[in-house]
Amino acid sequence: xxxxxxxxxxxxxxxxxxxxxxxxxxxxxxxxxxxxxxxxxxxxxxxxxxxxxxxxxxxxxxxxxxxxxxxxxxxxxxxxxxxxxxxxxxxxxxxxxxxxxxxxxxxxxxxxxxxxxxxxxxxxxxxxxxxxxxxxxxxxxxxxxxxxxxxxxxxxxxxxxxxxxxxxxxxxxxxxxxxxxxxxxxxxxxxxxxxxxxxxxxxxxxxxxxxxxxxxxxxxxxxxxxxxxxxxxxxxxxxxxxxxxxxxxxxxxxxxxxxxxxxxxxxx
Amino acid sequence: xxxxxxxxxxxxxxxxxxxxxxxxxxxxxxxxxxxxxxxxxxxxxxxxxxxxxxxxxxxxxxxxxxxxxxxxxxxxxxxxxxxxxxxxxxxxxxxxxxxxxxxxxxxxxxxxxxxxxxxxxxxxxxxxxxxxxxxxxxxxxxxxxxxxxxxxxxxxxxxxxxxxxxxxxxxxxxxxxxxxxxxxxxxxxxxxxxxxxxxxxxxxxxxxxxxxxxxxxxxxxxxxxxxxxxxxxxxxxxxxxxxxxxxxxxxxxxxxx
Numbered sequence: 001x002x003x004x005x006x007x008x009x010x011x012x013x014x015x016x017x018x019x020x021x022x023x024x025x026x027x028x029x030x031x032x033x034x035x036x037x038x039x040x041x042x043x044x045x046x047x048x049x050x051x052x053x054x055x056x057x058x059x060x061x062x063x064x065x066x067x068x069x070x071x072x073x074x075x076x077x078x079x080x081x082x083x084x085x086x087x088x089x090x091x092x093x094x095x096x097x098x099x100x101x102x103x104x105x106x107x108x109x110x111x112x113x114x115x116x117x118x119x120x121x122x123x124x125x126x127x128x129x130x131x132x133x134x135x136x137x138x139x140x141x142x143x144x145x146x147x148x149x150x151x152x153x154x155x156x157x158x159x160x161x162x163x164x165x166x167x168x169x170x171x172x173x174x175x176x177x178x179x180x181x182x183x184x185x186x187x188x189x190x191x192x193x194x195x196x197x198x199x200x201x202x203x204x205x206x207x208x209x210x211x212x213x214x215x216x217x218x219x220x221x222x223x224x225x226x227x228x229x230x231x232x233x234x235x236x237x238x239x240x241x242x243x244x245x246x247x248x249x250x251x252x253x254x255x256x257x258x259x260x261x262x263x264x265x266x267x268x
Numbered sequence: 269x270x271x272x273x274x275x276x277x278x279x280x281x282x283x284x285x286x287x288x289x290x291x292x293x294x295x296x297x298x299x300x301x302x303x304x305x306x307x308x309x310x311x312x313x314x315x316x317x318x319x320x321x322x323x324x325x326x327x328x329x330x331x332x333x334x335x336x337x338x339x340x341x342x343x344x345x346x347x348x349x350x351x352x353x354x355x356x357x358x359x360x361x362x363x364x365x366x367x368x369x370x371x372x373x374x375x376x377x378x379x380x381x382x383x384x385x386x387x388x389x390x391x392x393x394x395x396x397x398x399x400x401x402x403x404x405x406x407x408x409x410x411x412x413x414x415x416x417x418x419x420x421x422x423x424x425x426x427x428x429x430x431x432x433x434x435x436x437x438x439x440x441x442x443x444x445x446x447x448x449x450x451x452x453x454x455x456x457x458x459x460x461x462x463x464x465x466x467x468x469x470x471x472x473x474x475x476x477x478x479x480x481x482x483x484x485x486x487x488x489x490x491x492x493x494x495x496x497x498x499x500x501x502x503x504x505x506x507x508x509x510x511x512x513x514x515x516x517x518x519x520x521x522x523x524x525x
Contacts, residue, residue: 003360003363003364003443003451004360072356074359076359076363076366079359079362079363080359082359082362083355083356083358083359086355086358087356098343098344099331099340101339101343102331102340106331106332109333109335109336113519117522118523150431151522155524155525168523
Protein backbone atom coordinates (compact mmCIF):
# COMPACT_ATOMS: atom_id res chain seq x y z
CA UNK A 1 0.00 0.00 0.00
CA UNK A 2 1.38 3.31 -1.10
CA UNK A 3 -0.11 6.67 -0.20
CA UNK A 4 -0.40 9.56 -2.57
CA UNK A 5 1.52 12.72 -1.73
CA UNK A 6 0.71 16.16 -2.99
CA UNK A 7 -1.50 17.03 -5.86
CA UNK A 8 -0.45 18.94 -8.92
CA UNK A 9 -3.37 19.40 -11.23
CA UNK A 10 -1.34 20.98 -13.97
CA UNK A 11 0.90 17.98 -14.62
CA UNK A 12 0.02 15.50 -17.36
CA UNK A 13 -0.66 12.14 -15.72
CA UNK A 14 1.38 9.07 -16.60
CA UNK A 15 -0.28 5.69 -16.44
CA UNK A 16 1.75 2.51 -16.16
CA UNK A 17 -0.55 -0.24 -17.36
CA UNK A 18 -0.72 -3.63 -18.99
CA UNK A 19 -3.56 -4.71 -21.28
CA UNK A 20 -6.85 -2.77 -21.20
CA UNK A 21 -8.18 -5.54 -19.02
CA UNK A 22 -8.94 -6.19 -15.32
CA UNK A 23 -7.11 -3.71 -13.04
CA UNK A 24 -5.19 -1.93 -15.81
CA UNK A 25 -8.38 -1.41 -17.77
CA UNK A 26 -10.09 0.59 -15.02
CA UNK A 27 -7.92 3.76 -15.04
CA UNK A 28 -7.40 3.58 -18.81
CA UNK A 29 -11.15 3.71 -19.40
CA UNK A 30 -11.76 6.28 -16.65
CA UNK A 31 -9.15 8.66 -18.12
CA UNK A 32 -10.53 8.19 -21.64
CA UNK A 33 -14.12 8.75 -20.46
CA UNK A 34 -13.05 12.02 -18.81
CA UNK A 35 -11.13 13.08 -21.92
CA UNK A 36 -7.89 13.42 -19.95
CA UNK A 37 -4.68 13.41 -21.98
CA UNK A 38 -2.18 11.01 -20.41
CA UNK A 39 1.13 9.34 -21.14
CA UNK A 40 0.56 5.64 -21.64
CA UNK A 41 3.45 3.55 -20.25
CA UNK A 42 2.77 0.03 -21.42
CA UNK A 43 4.18 -2.32 -18.79
CA UNK A 44 4.54 -5.87 -20.05
CA UNK A 45 3.36 -8.15 -17.29
CA UNK A 46 4.37 -11.24 -19.28
CA UNK A 47 7.96 -9.91 -19.36
CA UNK A 48 7.77 -9.14 -15.60
CA UNK A 49 8.33 -5.43 -16.30
CA UNK A 50 6.50 -4.58 -13.07
CA UNK A 51 9.01 -6.50 -10.95
CA UNK A 52 12.06 -4.79 -12.43
CA UNK A 53 13.97 -2.28 -10.27
CA UNK A 54 13.05 0.69 -12.45
CA UNK A 55 9.34 -0.03 -11.90
CA UNK A 56 9.75 -0.90 -8.21
CA UNK A 57 11.36 2.49 -7.71
CA UNK A 58 7.99 4.01 -8.71
CA UNK A 59 5.70 1.44 -7.10
CA UNK A 60 7.48 -0.64 -4.42
CA UNK A 61 4.51 -3.04 -4.23
CA UNK A 62 5.19 -4.09 -7.86
CA UNK A 63 1.54 -4.07 -8.87
CA UNK A 64 0.00 -2.73 -12.07
CA UNK A 65 -1.42 -0.17 -12.76
CA UNK A 66 0.34 2.87 -11.30
CA UNK A 67 -0.85 6.41 -11.91
CA UNK A 68 1.69 9.19 -11.49
CA UNK A 69 0.19 12.67 -11.29
CA UNK A 70 2.47 15.47 -10.21
CA UNK A 71 3.96 14.28 -6.94
CA UNK A 72 1.23 11.73 -6.35
CA UNK A 73 1.73 8.04 -7.01
CA UNK A 74 -1.48 6.03 -6.96
CA UNK A 75 -1.47 2.24 -7.02
CA UNK A 76 -4.96 1.01 -6.12
CA UNK A 77 -6.99 0.77 -9.32
CA UNK A 78 -10.51 1.02 -7.87
CA UNK A 79 -9.75 4.02 -5.66
CA UNK A 80 -7.73 5.51 -8.54
CA UNK A 81 -11.03 5.77 -10.42
CA UNK A 82 -12.46 8.05 -7.73
CA UNK A 83 -9.29 10.13 -7.79
CA UNK A 84 -9.46 10.49 -11.58
CA UNK A 85 -13.10 11.51 -11.36
CA UNK A 86 -12.42 14.11 -8.66
CA UNK A 87 -9.11 15.51 -9.91
CA UNK A 88 -9.95 16.11 -13.57
CA UNK A 89 -12.56 17.96 -15.57
CA UNK A 90 -14.97 15.99 -17.73
CA UNK A 91 -18.19 14.00 -17.34
CA UNK A 92 -18.86 12.70 -13.80
CA UNK A 93 -18.12 9.02 -13.26
CA UNK A 94 -19.66 8.92 -9.79
CA UNK A 95 -23.37 9.37 -9.10
CA UNK A 96 -24.54 12.42 -7.14
CA UNK A 97 -26.80 10.50 -4.78
CA UNK A 98 -25.01 9.07 -1.72
CA UNK A 99 -27.02 5.83 -1.96
CA UNK A 100 -25.96 5.31 -5.57
CA UNK A 101 -22.36 6.07 -4.61
CA UNK A 102 -22.61 3.42 -1.93
CA UNK A 103 -23.93 0.98 -4.54
CA UNK A 104 -21.10 1.91 -6.92
CA UNK A 105 -18.58 1.08 -4.17
CA UNK A 106 -20.43 -2.07 -3.16
CA UNK A 107 -19.95 -3.38 -6.68
CA UNK A 108 -16.30 -2.34 -6.55
CA UNK A 109 -15.82 -4.36 -3.40
CA UNK A 110 -17.73 -7.35 -4.77
CA UNK A 111 -15.72 -7.28 -7.99
CA UNK A 112 -12.33 -6.77 -6.31
CA UNK A 113 -12.85 -9.06 -3.36
CA UNK A 114 -15.02 -11.87 -4.66
CA UNK A 115 -15.69 -12.11 -8.37
CA UNK A 116 -12.39 -10.72 -9.68
CA UNK A 117 -9.99 -13.02 -7.80
CA UNK A 118 -11.97 -16.07 -8.92
CA UNK A 119 -12.06 -14.98 -12.55
CA UNK A 120 -8.40 -14.04 -12.37
CA UNK A 121 -7.39 -17.43 -10.99
CA UNK A 122 -9.08 -19.12 -13.96
CA UNK A 123 -7.57 -16.61 -16.40
CA UNK A 124 -4.08 -17.10 -15.01
CA UNK A 125 -4.43 -20.88 -15.19
CA UNK A 126 -5.36 -20.81 -18.87
CA UNK A 127 -3.56 -17.70 -20.18
CA UNK A 128 -0.85 -16.12 -18.00
CA UNK A 129 0.67 -19.40 -16.80
CA UNK A 130 1.06 -20.98 -20.25
CA UNK A 131 2.26 -17.64 -21.70
CA UNK A 132 5.30 -17.47 -19.38
CA UNK A 133 5.99 -21.08 -18.42
CA UNK A 134 8.41 -21.78 -21.29
CA UNK A 135 10.90 -19.09 -20.31
CA UNK A 136 14.31 -19.96 -18.85
CA UNK A 137 13.62 -21.64 -15.45
CA UNK A 138 16.39 -19.62 -13.79
CA UNK A 139 14.90 -16.35 -15.03
CA UNK A 140 11.48 -17.40 -13.78
CA UNK A 141 12.87 -18.30 -10.39
CA UNK A 142 14.64 -14.96 -10.06
CA UNK A 143 11.53 -13.13 -11.12
CA UNK A 144 9.42 -14.84 -8.48
CA UNK A 145 11.99 -14.04 -5.79
CA UNK A 146 11.82 -10.31 -6.37
CA UNK A 147 8.01 -9.98 -6.18
CA UNK A 148 7.41 -7.77 -3.11
CA UNK A 149 3.92 -8.88 -2.01
CA UNK A 150 3.48 -12.39 -0.64
CA UNK A 151 0.02 -12.79 -2.20
CA UNK A 152 1.40 -11.91 -5.65
CA UNK A 153 4.42 -14.16 -5.17
CA UNK A 154 2.10 -17.07 -4.35
CA UNK A 155 -0.05 -16.35 -7.41
CA UNK A 156 2.93 -16.23 -9.79
CA UNK A 157 4.37 -19.39 -8.28
CA UNK A 158 1.12 -21.21 -8.96
CA UNK A 159 0.86 -19.85 -12.50
CA UNK A 160 4.45 -20.64 -13.44
CA UNK A 161 4.62 -24.13 -11.92
CA UNK A 162 0.97 -24.89 -12.69
CA UNK A 163 0.13 -25.96 -9.15
CA UNK A 164 -3.51 -24.91 -9.20
CA UNK A 165 -5.63 -27.37 -7.23
CA UNK A 166 -8.71 -28.89 -8.83
CA UNK A 167 -10.86 -27.94 -5.85
CA UNK A 168 -9.82 -24.27 -5.87
CA UNK A 169 -10.41 -23.96 -9.61
CA UNK A 170 -13.83 -25.57 -9.21
CA UNK A 171 -14.63 -23.13 -6.39
CA UNK A 172 -13.54 -20.22 -8.56
CA UNK A 173 -15.79 -21.42 -11.37
CA UNK A 174 -18.69 -21.65 -8.95
CA UNK A 175 -18.07 -18.09 -7.79
CA UNK A 176 -17.85 -16.78 -11.35
CA UNK A 177 -21.20 -18.38 -12.13
CA UNK A 178 -22.70 -16.96 -8.99
CA UNK A 179 -21.34 -13.56 -9.97
CA UNK A 180 -22.99 -13.80 -13.36
CA UNK A 181 -26.33 -14.39 -11.61
CA UNK A 182 -25.70 -11.46 -9.24
CA UNK A 183 -24.89 -9.15 -12.20
CA UNK A 184 -28.04 -10.24 -14.03
CA UNK A 185 -30.15 -9.58 -10.93
CA UNK A 186 -28.53 -6.17 -10.32
CA UNK A 187 -29.08 -5.08 -13.90
CA UNK A 188 -32.69 -6.17 -13.59
CA UNK A 189 -33.15 -3.47 -10.96
CA UNK A 190 -31.19 -0.61 -12.50
CA UNK A 191 -30.05 0.24 -16.03
CA UNK A 192 -26.45 0.69 -14.83
CA UNK A 193 -24.59 -1.01 -12.00
CA UNK A 194 -24.83 1.86 -9.50
CA UNK A 195 -28.29 3.02 -10.55
CA UNK A 196 -29.44 5.45 -13.17
CA UNK A 197 -26.12 6.56 -14.59
CA UNK A 198 -22.98 5.03 -16.05
CA UNK A 199 -20.29 5.07 -13.35
CA UNK A 200 -16.98 3.65 -12.16
CA UNK A 201 -18.93 0.51 -11.17
CA UNK A 202 -19.73 -0.12 -14.84
CA UNK A 203 -16.10 0.46 -15.81
CA UNK A 204 -14.89 -1.98 -13.14
CA UNK A 205 -17.51 -4.56 -14.05
CA UNK A 206 -16.78 -4.22 -17.76
CA UNK A 207 -13.05 -4.79 -17.23
CA UNK A 208 -13.87 -8.16 -15.69
CA UNK A 209 -16.84 -9.25 -17.80
CA UNK A 210 -16.18 -8.01 -21.35
CA UNK A 211 -14.95 -11.40 -22.58
CA UNK A 212 -17.46 -13.60 -20.74
CA UNK A 213 -19.75 -14.20 -23.76
CA UNK A 214 -16.71 -15.79 -25.43
CA UNK A 215 -15.16 -17.46 -22.37
CA UNK A 216 -18.40 -18.79 -20.89
CA UNK A 217 -20.86 -18.87 -23.82
CA UNK A 218 -23.05 -21.47 -22.14
CA UNK A 219 -23.64 -19.19 -19.15
CA UNK A 220 -23.51 -15.69 -20.66
CA UNK A 221 -25.71 -15.36 -23.71
CA UNK A 222 -28.80 -13.48 -24.90
CA UNK A 223 -31.24 -16.14 -23.68
CA UNK A 224 -29.75 -16.84 -20.28
CA UNK A 225 -28.47 -13.38 -19.30
CA UNK A 226 -30.34 -10.85 -21.47
CA UNK A 227 -29.72 -7.93 -19.09
CA UNK A 228 -25.98 -8.56 -18.90
CA UNK A 229 -25.71 -8.86 -22.70
CA UNK A 230 -27.73 -5.69 -23.21
CA UNK A 231 -25.53 -3.82 -20.71
CA UNK A 232 -22.33 -5.14 -22.37
CA UNK A 233 -23.68 -3.94 -25.72
CA UNK A 234 -24.28 -0.45 -24.28
CA UNK A 235 -20.82 -0.26 -22.72
CA UNK A 236 -19.09 -1.62 -25.83
CA UNK A 237 -20.79 1.19 -27.81
CA UNK A 238 -18.95 3.90 -25.85
CA UNK A 239 -16.11 5.63 -27.73
CA UNK A 240 -13.80 5.39 -24.68
CA UNK A 241 -14.01 1.60 -24.82
CA UNK A 242 -13.03 1.54 -28.48
CA UNK A 243 -10.06 3.80 -27.67
CA UNK A 244 -9.05 1.70 -24.67
CA UNK A 245 -8.70 -1.50 -26.66
CA UNK A 246 -6.29 0.27 -29.04
CA UNK A 247 -3.77 0.28 -26.18
CA UNK A 248 -3.66 -3.52 -26.09
CA UNK A 249 -0.77 -5.48 -27.57
CA UNK A 250 -1.78 -9.09 -26.96
CA UNK A 251 -4.61 -11.05 -28.63
CA UNK A 252 -6.85 -9.97 -25.74
CA UNK A 253 -7.89 -6.78 -27.54
CA UNK A 254 -8.75 -8.69 -30.73
CA UNK A 255 -10.81 -10.98 -28.56
CA UNK A 256 -12.80 -8.01 -27.28
CA UNK A 257 -13.61 -6.95 -30.83
CA UNK A 258 -14.75 -10.50 -31.50
CA UNK A 259 -17.09 -10.36 -28.49
CA UNK A 260 -18.47 -7.02 -29.62
CA UNK A 261 -19.30 -8.47 -33.00
CA UNK A 262 -20.74 -11.58 -31.43
CA UNK A 263 -23.24 -9.70 -29.26
CA UNK A 264 -23.94 -7.12 -31.95
CA UNK A 265 -22.80 -4.07 -30.02
CA UNK A 266 -20.71 -1.01 -30.66
CA UNK A 267 -19.76 0.71 -33.87
CA UNK A 268 -19.29 -1.30 -37.02
CA UNK B 269 -34.13 8.19 9.12
CA UNK B 270 -31.03 6.07 9.58
CA UNK B 271 -31.40 2.66 11.17
CA UNK B 272 -28.47 0.47 12.08
CA UNK B 273 -28.65 -3.29 12.48
CA UNK B 274 -25.65 -4.28 14.55
CA UNK B 275 -24.25 -6.71 17.08
CA UNK B 276 -21.92 -5.82 19.97
CA UNK B 277 -19.85 -2.62 19.72
CA UNK B 278 -16.86 -4.54 18.35
CA UNK B 279 -15.24 -5.10 14.98
CA UNK B 280 -17.32 -4.11 11.98
CA UNK B 281 -20.36 -3.04 14.03
CA UNK B 282 -18.15 -0.81 16.18
CA UNK B 283 -16.89 1.07 13.13
CA UNK B 284 -20.29 2.29 12.09
CA UNK B 285 -21.51 2.88 15.65
CA UNK B 286 -18.56 5.22 16.26
CA UNK B 287 -19.15 7.06 13.01
CA UNK B 288 -22.85 7.57 13.81
CA UNK B 289 -22.03 8.83 17.31
CA UNK B 290 -19.40 11.22 15.95
CA UNK B 291 -22.07 12.64 13.61
CA UNK B 292 -24.56 12.75 16.48
CA UNK B 293 -27.63 13.21 14.31
CA UNK B 294 -29.64 10.41 15.89
CA UNK B 295 -30.47 7.00 14.52
CA UNK B 296 -32.46 3.92 15.43
CA UNK B 297 -30.69 0.75 16.38
CA UNK B 298 -31.64 -2.89 16.01
CA UNK B 299 -29.61 -5.35 18.03
CA UNK B 300 -29.09 -8.54 16.02
CA UNK B 301 -27.76 -11.36 18.21
CA UNK B 302 -25.04 -12.96 16.14
CA UNK B 303 -24.50 -15.78 18.63
CA UNK B 304 -28.16 -16.71 18.18
CA UNK B 305 -27.58 -16.65 14.40
CA UNK B 306 -30.20 -13.92 13.96
CA UNK B 307 -28.16 -12.50 11.06
CA UNK B 308 -29.14 -15.60 9.08
CA UNK B 309 -32.85 -15.34 9.82
CA UNK B 310 -35.10 -15.05 6.77
CA UNK B 311 -36.05 -11.49 7.72
CA UNK B 312 -32.48 -10.30 8.01
CA UNK B 313 -31.35 -12.08 4.85
CA UNK B 314 -34.01 -10.11 2.98
CA UNK B 315 -32.17 -6.94 4.03
CA UNK B 316 -28.68 -8.34 3.52
CA UNK B 317 -28.39 -11.59 1.52
CA UNK B 318 -24.78 -12.06 2.66
CA UNK B 319 -25.92 -12.38 6.31
CA UNK B 320 -23.31 -9.94 7.58
CA UNK B 321 -23.47 -7.17 10.15
CA UNK B 322 -23.68 -4.24 10.35
CA UNK B 323 -26.37 -3.08 7.97
CA UNK B 324 -27.59 0.50 7.57
CA UNK B 325 -30.91 1.54 6.13
CA UNK B 326 -31.68 5.04 5.01
CA UNK B 327 -35.31 5.66 4.17
CA UNK B 328 -35.72 2.02 3.31
CA UNK B 329 -32.54 1.62 1.22
CA UNK B 330 -30.44 -1.17 2.78
CA UNK B 331 -26.65 -0.81 2.66
CA UNK B 332 -23.91 -3.18 3.83
CA UNK B 333 -20.10 -3.27 4.25
CA UNK B 334 -18.82 -1.24 7.19
CA UNK B 335 -16.03 0.59 5.35
CA UNK B 336 -18.45 1.68 2.64
CA UNK B 337 -21.02 2.71 5.23
CA UNK B 338 -18.53 5.03 6.88
CA UNK B 339 -17.66 6.52 3.49
CA UNK B 340 -21.38 6.99 2.90
CA UNK B 341 -21.81 8.68 6.29
CA UNK B 342 -18.75 10.91 5.86
CA UNK B 343 -20.04 12.10 2.49
CA UNK B 344 -23.63 12.49 3.66
CA UNK B 345 -22.63 14.55 6.72
CA UNK B 346 -19.80 16.80 5.50
CA UNK B 347 -20.16 19.08 8.56
CA UNK B 348 -18.88 16.28 10.79
CA UNK B 349 -15.59 16.50 8.86
CA UNK B 350 -14.85 12.80 9.09
CA UNK B 351 -12.93 12.65 5.80
CA UNK B 352 -10.88 15.00 3.64
CA UNK B 353 -12.66 16.23 0.53
CA UNK B 354 -9.64 16.84 -1.70
CA UNK B 355 -8.93 14.04 -4.23
CA UNK B 356 -5.58 12.98 -2.71
CA UNK B 357 -6.91 12.96 0.87
CA UNK B 358 -10.02 10.98 -0.08
CA UNK B 359 -7.89 8.49 -2.03
CA UNK B 360 -5.60 8.02 0.97
CA UNK B 361 -8.55 7.47 3.31
CA UNK B 362 -10.01 4.86 0.97
CA UNK B 363 -6.67 3.13 0.51
CA UNK B 364 -5.98 2.96 4.26
CA UNK B 365 -9.43 1.56 4.98
CA UNK B 366 -9.08 -1.03 2.22
CA UNK B 367 -5.59 -2.05 3.35
CA UNK B 368 -6.80 -2.41 6.95
CA UNK B 369 -9.84 -4.38 5.89
CA UNK B 370 -7.95 -6.65 3.49
CA UNK B 371 -5.32 -7.57 6.07
CA UNK B 372 -7.05 -7.27 9.43
CA UNK B 373 -10.69 -8.31 9.00
CA UNK B 374 -9.81 -11.89 8.11
CA UNK B 375 -6.92 -11.99 10.60
CA UNK B 376 -9.01 -10.66 13.48
CA UNK B 377 -11.55 -13.38 12.68
CA UNK B 378 -8.91 -16.09 12.77
CA UNK B 379 -7.02 -14.95 15.87
CA UNK B 380 -10.02 -13.72 17.86
CA UNK B 381 -12.23 -16.72 17.19
CA UNK B 382 -9.45 -19.21 17.85
CA UNK B 383 -8.85 -17.71 21.24
CA UNK B 384 -12.29 -16.56 22.35
CA UNK B 385 -15.14 -17.85 20.20
CA UNK B 386 -14.10 -21.51 20.19
CA UNK B 387 -14.60 -21.95 23.97
CA UNK B 388 -17.88 -20.01 23.79
CA UNK B 389 -19.19 -22.37 21.11
CA UNK B 390 -17.94 -25.42 23.02
CA UNK B 391 -20.45 -24.58 25.75
CA UNK B 392 -23.36 -24.63 23.27
CA UNK B 393 -25.65 -27.60 22.74
CA UNK B 394 -23.58 -29.22 19.98
CA UNK B 395 -26.44 -30.84 18.07
CA UNK B 396 -28.34 -27.57 17.92
CA UNK B 397 -25.20 -25.63 16.96
CA UNK B 398 -24.52 -28.05 14.15
CA UNK B 399 -28.06 -27.74 12.88
CA UNK B 400 -27.94 -23.94 12.99
CA UNK B 401 -24.64 -23.79 11.15
CA UNK B 402 -25.80 -26.30 8.54
CA UNK B 403 -28.75 -24.06 7.74
CA UNK B 404 -26.61 -20.96 6.97
CA UNK B 405 -27.45 -20.36 3.32
CA UNK B 406 -24.25 -18.48 2.36
CA UNK B 407 -21.47 -21.03 1.65
CA UNK B 408 -18.57 -18.80 2.74
CA UNK B 409 -20.27 -17.88 6.02
CA UNK B 410 -21.20 -21.49 6.68
CA UNK B 411 -17.59 -22.58 6.14
CA UNK B 412 -16.33 -19.89 8.53
CA UNK B 413 -18.75 -20.97 11.29
CA UNK B 414 -17.95 -24.65 10.72
CA UNK B 415 -14.30 -23.82 11.26
CA UNK B 416 -15.08 -21.96 14.50
CA UNK B 417 -17.31 -24.77 15.80
CA UNK B 418 -14.57 -27.30 15.05
CA UNK B 419 -11.81 -25.05 16.44
CA UNK B 420 -10.05 -25.76 13.16
CA UNK B 421 -7.36 -23.07 13.06
CA UNK B 422 -4.15 -24.72 11.93
CA UNK B 423 -0.64 -23.32 12.34
CA UNK B 424 -0.42 -22.12 8.74
CA UNK B 425 -3.66 -20.15 9.02
CA UNK B 426 -2.56 -18.57 12.31
CA UNK B 427 0.89 -17.73 10.93
CA UNK B 428 -0.66 -16.05 7.89
CA UNK B 429 -2.99 -14.02 10.10
CA UNK B 430 -0.11 -12.95 12.35
CA UNK B 431 2.01 -12.00 9.33
CA UNK B 432 -0.76 -9.69 8.12
CA UNK B 433 -1.28 -8.10 11.54
CA UNK B 434 2.47 -7.42 11.77
CA UNK B 435 2.46 -5.87 8.29
CA UNK B 436 -0.35 -3.49 9.23
CA UNK B 437 1.19 -2.59 12.59
CA UNK B 438 4.51 -1.85 10.87
CA UNK B 439 2.87 0.45 8.33
CA UNK B 440 0.74 2.16 10.96
CA UNK B 441 3.80 2.76 13.15
CA UNK B 442 5.51 4.39 10.17
CA UNK B 443 2.48 6.54 9.36
CA UNK B 444 1.97 7.60 12.97
CA UNK B 445 5.63 8.61 13.22
CA UNK B 446 4.82 11.26 10.61
CA UNK B 447 1.51 12.51 11.97
CA UNK B 448 -0.99 12.11 14.77
CA UNK B 449 -3.57 10.45 12.55
CA UNK B 450 -3.43 8.12 9.55
CA UNK B 451 -4.32 10.66 6.87
CA UNK B 452 -3.44 14.31 6.51
CA UNK B 453 -2.95 15.09 10.21
CA UNK B 454 -6.70 14.84 10.93
CA UNK B 455 -8.91 12.25 12.59
CA UNK B 456 -10.97 10.53 9.88
CA UNK B 457 -12.96 7.41 9.02
CA UNK B 458 -9.62 5.75 8.20
CA UNK B 459 -8.76 6.02 11.91
CA UNK B 460 -12.22 4.80 12.93
CA UNK B 461 -12.06 1.83 10.53
CA UNK B 462 -8.62 0.85 11.78
CA UNK B 463 -9.38 1.45 15.47
CA UNK B 464 -12.36 -0.92 15.57
CA UNK B 465 -10.17 -3.83 14.45
CA UNK B 466 -6.99 -2.86 16.32
CA UNK B 467 -9.13 -2.61 19.47
CA UNK B 468 -10.04 -6.28 19.05
CA UNK B 469 -6.48 -7.28 18.21
CA UNK B 470 -5.19 -5.87 21.50
CA UNK B 471 -7.06 -8.82 23.04
CA UNK B 472 -6.70 -11.32 20.17
CA UNK B 473 -3.02 -10.74 19.37
CA UNK B 474 -1.48 -9.11 22.47
CA UNK B 475 1.96 -10.49 21.54
CA UNK B 476 1.90 -8.27 18.42
CA UNK B 477 -0.30 -5.32 19.33
CA UNK B 478 1.25 -4.03 22.55
CA UNK B 479 3.06 -0.91 23.70
CA UNK B 480 6.48 -2.47 23.27
CA UNK B 481 6.05 -3.52 19.60
CA UNK B 482 3.61 -0.83 18.60
CA UNK B 483 3.93 2.18 20.91
CA UNK B 484 2.50 4.69 18.45
CA UNK B 485 -0.43 2.46 17.56
CA UNK B 486 -1.27 1.98 21.24
CA UNK B 487 -1.02 5.72 21.90
CA UNK B 488 -3.17 6.47 18.83
CA UNK B 489 -5.77 3.89 19.95
CA UNK B 490 -5.93 5.40 23.44
CA UNK B 491 -6.49 8.87 21.97
CA UNK B 492 -9.40 7.50 19.92
CA UNK B 493 -10.80 5.55 22.88
CA UNK B 494 -10.83 8.80 24.90
CA UNK B 495 -13.06 10.62 22.40
CA UNK B 496 -16.54 11.26 23.85
CA UNK B 497 -18.32 9.55 20.94
CA UNK B 498 -16.14 6.46 21.25
CA UNK B 499 -16.48 6.30 25.05
CA UNK B 500 -20.23 6.55 24.66
CA UNK B 501 -20.33 3.65 22.21
CA UNK B 502 -18.00 1.41 24.17
CA UNK B 503 -19.99 1.92 27.37
CA UNK B 504 -23.43 1.83 25.78
CA UNK B 505 -26.11 -0.37 27.31
CA UNK B 506 -26.03 -2.41 24.12
CA UNK B 507 -22.77 -3.91 25.34
CA UNK B 508 -24.05 -7.20 26.68
CA UNK B 509 -20.92 -9.29 26.67
CA UNK B 510 -17.39 -8.95 27.93
CA UNK B 511 -14.88 -7.38 25.59
CA UNK B 512 -13.05 -10.64 25.12
CA UNK B 513 -16.07 -12.61 23.94
CA UNK B 514 -17.04 -10.47 21.00
CA UNK B 515 -15.33 -12.19 18.11
CA UNK B 516 -17.13 -13.55 15.08
CA UNK B 517 -15.77 -15.49 12.12
CA UNK B 518 -14.60 -12.78 9.76
CA UNK B 519 -14.29 -12.74 6.00
CA UNK B 520 -12.06 -15.42 4.47
CA UNK B 521 -8.38 -14.84 3.80
CA UNK B 522 -7.67 -13.92 0.20
CA UNK B 523 -7.77 -16.99 -2.08
CA UNK B 524 -5.97 -15.39 -4.98
CA UNK B 525 -3.79 -12.43 -5.45
